[in-house]
Structure formats: structure tokens, C-alpha cells
Amino acid sequence: MKSGSNLEKVLSSGHFAVTAELGPPKSCDPEVVEKKAEILKGFADAVNITDNQTAIVRTSSIATGVIVARKGLEPVVQMTCRDRNRIAIQSDLLGAAALGIKNLLCLTGDHQSCGNHPQARGVFDLDAIQLIDMVRRMRDEKKFQCGEEMSVEPRFFIGAAANPFADPFEFQVIRLAKKVTAGAEFIQTQLIYNVEKFARWMKMVREMGLHEKTYILAGVGPIKSAGAARYMKNKVAGMDVPGEIVERLQAASDPKAEGIKLCLDIIEQVRAIEGVAGIHIMAIEWESAVPEIAERAGLLPRPQID
Amino acid sequence: MIIADRKPFEEIKELTSKAKNILIAGCDSCVAVCLASGEKEVAVLASELRMQRKMDGLEGEIEEIVNVRQCENEYVDAMRDKVEKADLILSMACGVGVQTLAERFPDKLAYPALNTKFMGRPVEPGVWKENCEGCGHCILHLTGGICPVARCSKSMLNGPCGGSQGGKCEVDPEIDCGWQLIYDRLSRLGQLDALVEIMLSKDWSTSWSGGPRRVIKESAGV
Amino acid sequence: MNQITEDFEPQIVAFCCRYCAYAAADLAGSSRIQYPPNVKIVLLPCSGKVDELYLLKAFEAEADGVYVAGCLEGTCHFLTGNLRAKKRVQYVKSLLDEVGIGGERLEMYNLSSAEGQRFAEIAREMTERIRALGPSPLNQRKSKEGAIK
Incomplete structure (x- = not known):
């Protein structure tokens, strides 16, 4: 056991894991976080706390993670390379570990031009793979990135993201392998709407034996409307939303209910794919959908492991 | 101009070790002026490589x-005949040149074969210094013609920081504090209010x- | 290998300024001062004419040692030619080190046209130095192959 986190225990004991996502507020109001945590508690093994996602300023992921943990829900703190250099990242990680954070998702981060401060100077001192490598060395070798030793090491369960829909398609698996080599113990994928393409990607993952070296959590999420689906299809980089999904939501009398039904269908299909160790439900600003999805997908109750 | 510096021979030796026929391609523009490329430098590297490879x-x-x-x-297209015969083109141009060859x-x-360093100029024989980072929005009119982006180690726009001592930068006593230079120049011009x-x-x-x-540039085709 | 060393007669190229070293060589000749026949002289109008490439090409052409001989410092006919030569020799020494031939196979000497004896001394000194170092690594390969035959 690397970190002893609940997520690590669930995955290593062979259970099908469920993680969800909780976006910190664009303010310093802890109640917003507490309310979302209340909704998600008991329905996911851990929840990702995003780090200024899409480069929009929000409460810090570490602070939010601590608030969530106080509410009895385990956080997966996300850390990006956009806003901090290696000094700040290591410092923040030591702080996070000291505050009891056990899961870490390492990302390069969306470019600052995507967010609400496009004038910002991007840092990108490291990229996600270098970050993973650094965190693993901090934990396993008790060394800072410069090589200096530390007395007490941060014990994180290290995760990374993967996008089966990014190009070049074949290379994304190689990049995943690099992340695994660097030290990624679990992977959460981009939102899957094109299951056929995801299945092809998983086939390549299995051919490289990566599913035996890391836990792959398939990213899923409900869509509220045909408009939202169309927006994701056309405007969001790295997303693959097939036309029939848009049509299905368009044709539905209750698009929200249909969105959840669609999500359940996708969960059923991805669960059947060999090498999928769990799902990561992304229902940002629609956290209330998570309990229903977990329930109807037959993923409850969540395992309690000591 | 673009300032570059030749890679250590050890590194060049390593990256050419698998090639048989090598074309060393020099550039007679910026990098020739900073003595990193040009006929002489190409001939010197060719001679070194010939001897090392023979050994x-x-x-x-x-x-x-x-x-x-x-x-x-x-x-670059005019090089085609020589390129055909080579397995490897070892470029002694800046990174732009290497990418042009690749394309x-x-x-x-x-x-x-070079490390491309920066945009700068010669300040004394054999010494080149960085002047411009190509930030895309010039503010030299505000800073006495001395760029704080390129010449302050922290690219501070409201400098100098507390590490400026005796006109030197805290990063390295060899580096002039960019903000000291700006201050001196504006003071001389009587524009310290700025x-x-x-x-x-x-x-x-x-x-x-x-x-x-x-x-x-829309007018380029006119 | 020992046998090769014993039989080894170094090939040495001396780039000589006409105002000093070349004239000194002349004087050595007319004074019947002996110096090793290993040294082949190349006449330069000034030691400052020496180019990095001359030196490299000499080694490429399988010289085992090379030296540049110019006027005493401060007495260059062109004021600073010998100082430039000194810098170039220093630079090429570093190139020879990085290539693996060894900078010690190249040297800069200064003398006046009146020093026929000194010229012969330099020729002997350099020949002995290179003899001790053995053939240039560029030639060793060939010598070995030659020995096998």
C-alpha cells in the first residue's frame, strides 16, 4: 500500500471503483464545498478536487480537499503545472500531505488562454509526466526533484489523466505508458461518449499490458441537454461526442432524464471492457446526478475497507 | 540577431554516431555573425568529425x-543535390534553420549542432548579450530603451527587486541589474517620473x- | 606496439613566420646546425596568417605533431600577428583535446631570426615530445593494420 487511501484500498482489493468530481467555487465560501460534499458522500470512493479547471480562478484544490475530507469524503487533489514551478508544486504537495491528503492527480493543465485570465504568463516548468516522476521520487526515494533528501516523505496514491480521443490516437497510448512508467498508479480518462473508440483504445492499452500496471477509471458524465452536447462536440478541445448522442438528447422529451439514461448506458458498456477498473463520474455543477447514477448503475453500496 | 553557440563536441559525436554520410549545413546569417556558423565554423567541425570518425x-x-x-x-531547396547523398544533415543554423531543413x-x-540561445548583440569581441525576448508587445519607450523583460532576471516591470546591489543582479554578479540600467538611463534623460x-x-x-x-503582413503580397 | 614505437619517425609540420623562425631556419642551415629531418617547414608571411583550419588540416593529413613559430612577443612585424597565432593555437589545442588527438601535439614557439641554435633546439624538442607520445591516434589505426600485414 503506497498511501493507504480509501481509493487505493478499493482498487487494490479488486472492487470496481467509483470516483466523482467536485469543482471548488469561484469564491472563498466553504459552505458551497460542504454542500457538494454532503451530496457525494457515500456514493463515491473518492472525489477529484479540480485545480483551477479550464484556467479559471477558484478556491485552491488543496484547501477545498481539506474541507471535503473534514466532511468525511476522501479527496483526490488535482495538481497542474500551469501555475506553479517545481518549487511551488513540491511545497504545496508537502503541505497537502501534512494536511492529510492521500490521493493526487497530476496534470499539465489547460492553457491559461482558455480561462478567465488569458493575459497570465504560463509556468509549465514541468509537464504532467515530469510531475508524476517527481512525486513518485519524493514518495519512494524521499528525494526532492533536485536530489536532496527529505526526512518525512509525502505518501500519495498517484494518478494521471488520459484522453483516448486526443490525437495522434496511437501515440496517446504510448504517452499513457510513459505516465505509468513515471509512476501513475491510477488513470482517469476524458469523458467517454464514443464507446467504440474507447474500446479500440483499451485494446491497445491491453496489448501493451498497461491495464495490469495501473488502474484505469473510465470517465463518464451525464449531459443536461442537446445544446450542451453540441457545445462539447464543437467547442471543447479533446472531446469526441458522436452526432447520434446529440440527436438522442434532441429527440428526448425529458433531456435531463435522457442524459442520465445515456450515462448509465455508457457505464454498462465500459464496465464490460476488459481492463476497466472503475468509473470516474464527472458531473460538474450537477453533483446531484451522481447518487442517482451510482444507484441505478448498481454500484451501491460502496465498499467499506479497513 | 539570433545568437547561438556550438554544442559540445562530445554531444555532436554522439548524435552523429549512427550516420554514415553527413552533410554539415551552415547558415551565413545571424549565427555566422556570432561565429557559431559560417564557412570557417562548418569547416572546423567537418575537420574535427572527419578525424574523430577515422579514429x-x-x-x-x-x-x-x-x-x-x-x-x-x-x-534550402537549392541544397537538394547534396542532401540526397547524405543520411544526416547536421545543421549549424539556429533552431529555425533546423526545422526548415526537417520540413x-x-x-x-x-x-x-548548435544550441540556439537568444536574440541579442555583440557587446565586445567574443561576447554576446541578450536584449529581446520577443514578448510581442514592446514597452521600450517606457523603460529608457532597456528591456526589463529580457534584462531583469525576474522580468519585473516594477523593478528593481531587493536583490539589486551595486548595479548587479542577485542571480549572478556578472549580470547587470536591468532595472539599475533603466534607472540610470531615465535619470540621465530627466524622466524618472516615468x-x-x-x-x-x-x-x-x-x-x-x-x-x-x-x-x-497583408501588404506583403502587394 | 613497442616495435612500432621504436621504428616510429614522427611527421611534424612547422608553420614558420618569414621574419623570424623561417630566417632562423636558414641561419641554422648556413651555420650547419643539425636538426631532425622530421620537421617539414611551411612558410607564412606572419605567424598571424595561421588559420585554425591550417592546423586541423595538417593533422587530418596525418601529421603527428604541428607547431607554429612566430616572432618574440612585442616584435611582430605586423604588431599583433604572433599574439593572434598564440590564441588560435590555444583554441585548436582545445579542439584536438575534444576530438581525442590531444592538444599536446600542437605548440606555439617564439624566437628571433638571429636564433639558428634555438630553431634547431625547438625542432629537436618537438620531435622528442612527439616521439614519446607515439603516432597520432589518426595514424595508429593504420600502423596497427600495417603491422598485421
Whole structure:
């Protein structure tokens, strides 16, 4: 056991894991976080706390993670390379570990031009793979990135993201392998709407034996409307939303209910794919959908492991 | 101009070790002026490589070529005959030149023999210093013609920081404090008031932070 | 290998300024001062004419040692030619080190046209130095192959 986190225990004991996502507020109001945590508690093994996602300023992921943990829900703190250099990242990680954070998702981060401060100077001192490598060395070798030793090491369960829909398609698996080599113990994928393409990607993952070296959590999420689906299809980089999904939501009398039904269908299909160790439900600003999805997908109750 | 410096021979030796016929391609523009490329430098590297490869028992020919600019298709395309015979083009141009070769000769390996450093100029024989970072939005009129982005180690717009001592930077006593230079110059010009204004955070989207940049000149085709 | 060393007669190229070293060589000749026949002289109008490439090409052409001989410092006919030569020799020494031939196979000497004896001394000194170092690594390969035959 690397970190002893609940997520690590669930995955290593062979259970099908469920993680969800909780976006910190664009303010310093802890109640917003507490309310979302209340909704998600008991329905996911851990929840990702995003780090200024899409480069929009929000409460810090570490602070939010601590608030969530106080509410009895385990956080997966996300850390990006956009806003901090290696000094700040290591410092923040030591702080996070000291505050009891056990899961870490390492990302390069969306470019600052995507967010609400496009004038910002991007840092990108490291990229996600270098970050993973650094965190693993901090934990396993008790060394800072410069090589200096530390007395007490941060014990994180290290995760990374993967996008089966990014190009070049074949290379994304190689990049995943690099992340695994660097030290990624679990992977959460981009939102899957094109299951056929995801299945092809998983086939390549299995051919490289990566599913035996890391836990792959398939990213899923409900869509509220045909408009939202169309927006994701056309405007969001790295997303693959097939036309029939848009049509299905368009044709539905209750698009929200249909969105959840669609999500359940996708969960059923991805669960059947060999090498999928769990799902990561992304229902940002629609956290209330998570309990229903977990329930109807037959993923409850969540395992309690000591 | 673009300032570059040759890679250590050990590194060049390593990156050419698998090639048989090598074409060393020099550039007679910026990097020739900073004595990193040009006919002499190409000939010196060719001679070094020939001797090293003979000692290491490696076969193959080392060819030399220097053209006016390695960053323009017309000049690069004229190299085609020599390129055909080579397995590897070892470019002694800046990074722009290497990429031009890679693009124009998609089936050939094009490796860099230089490290491209910065945009700058010679300050004394054999010494070149950085002047411009190409941030995409020039403010030299506000800072006495001395760029705080390129010449302050922290690119501070409201400098100097507390590490400025005796006109030198805390990073390295060899580095002049850019803000000391700005202060001295504006003081000489009687324009110190300009430094009282707070310079607001810079829009870095025009710099490297905005991704690879391009310039389009509508009048170019006129 | 020992046998090769014993039989080894170094090939040495001396780039000589006409105002000093070349004239000194002449004087050595007319004074019947002996110096090793290993040294082949190349006449330069000034030691400052020496180019990095001359030196490299000499080694490429399988010289085992090379030296440049110019006027005493401060007495260059062109004021600073010998100082430039000194810098170039220093630079090429570093190139020879990085290539693996060894900078010690190249040297800069200064003398006056009146020093025929000194010229012969330098020729002997350099020949002995190179003899002790053995053939240039560029030639060793060939010598070995030659020995096998």
C-alpha cells in the first residue's frame, strides 16, 4: 500500500471503483464545498478536487480537499503545472500531505488562454509526466526533484489523466505508458461518449499490458441537454461526442432524464471492457446526478475497507 | 540577431554516431555573425568529425555546405543535390534553420549542432548579450530603451527587486541589474517620473505564453 | 606496439613566420646546425596568417605533431600577428583535446631570426615530445593494420 487511501484500498482489493468530481467555487465560501460534499458522500470512493479547471480562478484544490475530507469524503487533489514551478508544486504537495491528503492527480493543465485570465504568463516548468516522476521520487526515494533528501516523505496514491480521443490516437497510448512508467498508479480518462473508440483504445492499452500496471477509471458524465452536447462536440478541445448522442438528447422529451439514461448506458458498456477498473463520474455543477447514477448503475453500496 | 553557440563536441559525436554520410549545413546569417556558423565554423567541425570518425573506424563522407539563410525555403531547396547523398544533415543554423531543413526534406534526419540561445548583440569581441525576448508587445519607450523583460532576471516591470546591489543582479554578479540600467538611463534623460507609475501586470498572451506565434503582413503580397 | 614505437619517425609540420623562425631556419642551415629531418617547414608571411583550419588540416593529413613559430612577443612585424597565432593555437589545442588527438601535439614557439641554435633546439624538442607520445591516434589505426600485414 503506497498511501493507504480509501481509493487505493478499493482498487487494490479488486472492487470496481467509483470516483466523482467536485469543482471548488469561484469564491472563498466553504459552505458551497460542504454542500457538494454532503451530496457525494457515500456514493463515491473518492472525489477529484479540480485545480483551477479550464484556467479559471477558484478556491485552491488543496484547501477545498481539506474541507471535503473534514466532511468525511476522501479527496483526490488535482495538481497542474500551469501555475506553479517545481518549487511551488513540491511545497504545496508537502503541505497537502501534512494536511492529510492521500490521493493526487497530476496534470499539465489547460492553457491559461482558455480561462478567465488569458493575459497570465504560463509556468509549465514541468509537464504532467515530469510531475508524476517527481512525486513518485519524493514518495519512494524521499528525494526532492533536485536530489536532496527529505526526512518525512509525502505518501500519495498517484494518478494521471488520459484522453483516448486526443490525437495522434496511437501515440496517446504510448504517452499513457510513459505516465505509468513515471509512476501513475491510477488513470482517469476524458469523458467517454464514443464507446467504440474507447474500446479500440483499451485494446491497445491491453496489448501493451498497461491495464495490469495501473488502474484505469473510465470517465463518464451525464449531459443536461442537446445544446450542451453540441457545445462539447464543437467547442471543447479533446472531446469526441458522436452526432447520434446529440440527436438522442434532441429527440428526448425529458433531456435531463435522457442524459442520465445515456450515462448509465455508457457505464454498462465500459464496465464490460476488459481492463476497466472503475468509473470516474464527472458531473460538474450537477453533483446531484451522481447518487442517482451510482444507484441505478448498481454500484451501491460502496465498499467499506479497513 | 539570433545568437547561438556550438554544442559540445562530445554531444555532436554522439548524435552523429549512427550516420554514415553527413552533410554539415551552415547558415551565413545571424549565427555566422556570432561565429557559431559560417564557412570557417562548418569547416572546423567537418575537420574535427572527419578525424574523430577515422579514429573510431566509422565510414562515410562528411560534406559541407553554407547558404545565405537556412530559414528560407528558396535557399534550402537549392541544397537538394547534396542532401540526397547524405543520411544526416547536421545543421549549424539556429533552431529555425533546423526545422526548415526537417520540413523541406521530410525523409532526411536533420539534427542541430548548435544550441540556439537568444536574440541579442555583440557587446565586445567574443561576447554576446541578450536584449529581446520577443514578448510581442514592446514597452521600450517606457523603460529608457532597456528591456526589463529580457534584462531583469525576474522580468519585473516594477523593478528593481531587493536583490539589486551595486548595479548587479542577485542571480549572478556578472549580470547587470536591468532595472539599475533603466534607472540610470531615465535619470540621465530627466524622466524618472516615468518610474513612479505602477506598471500593471503584463499581457503575456502575445509572448511564448500564447503558443507558437505568427506575423501576417497583408501588404506583403502587394 | 613497442616495435612500432621504436621504428616510429614522427611527421611534424612547422608553420614558420618569414621574419623570424623561417630566417632562423636558414641561419641554422648556413651555420650547419643539425636538426631532425622530421620537421617539414611551411612558410607564412606572419605567424598571424595561421588559420585554425591550417592546423586541423595538417593533422587530418596525418601529421603527428604541428607547431607554429612566430616572432618574440612585442616584435611582430605586423604588431599583433604572433599574439593572434598564440590564441588560435590555444583554441585548436582545445579542439584536438575534444576530438581525442590531444592538444599536446600542437605548440606555439617564439624566437628571433638571429636564433639558428634555438630553431634547431625547438625542432629537436618537438620531435622528442612527439616521439614519446607515439603516432597520432589518426595514424595508429593504420600502423596497427600495417603491422598485421
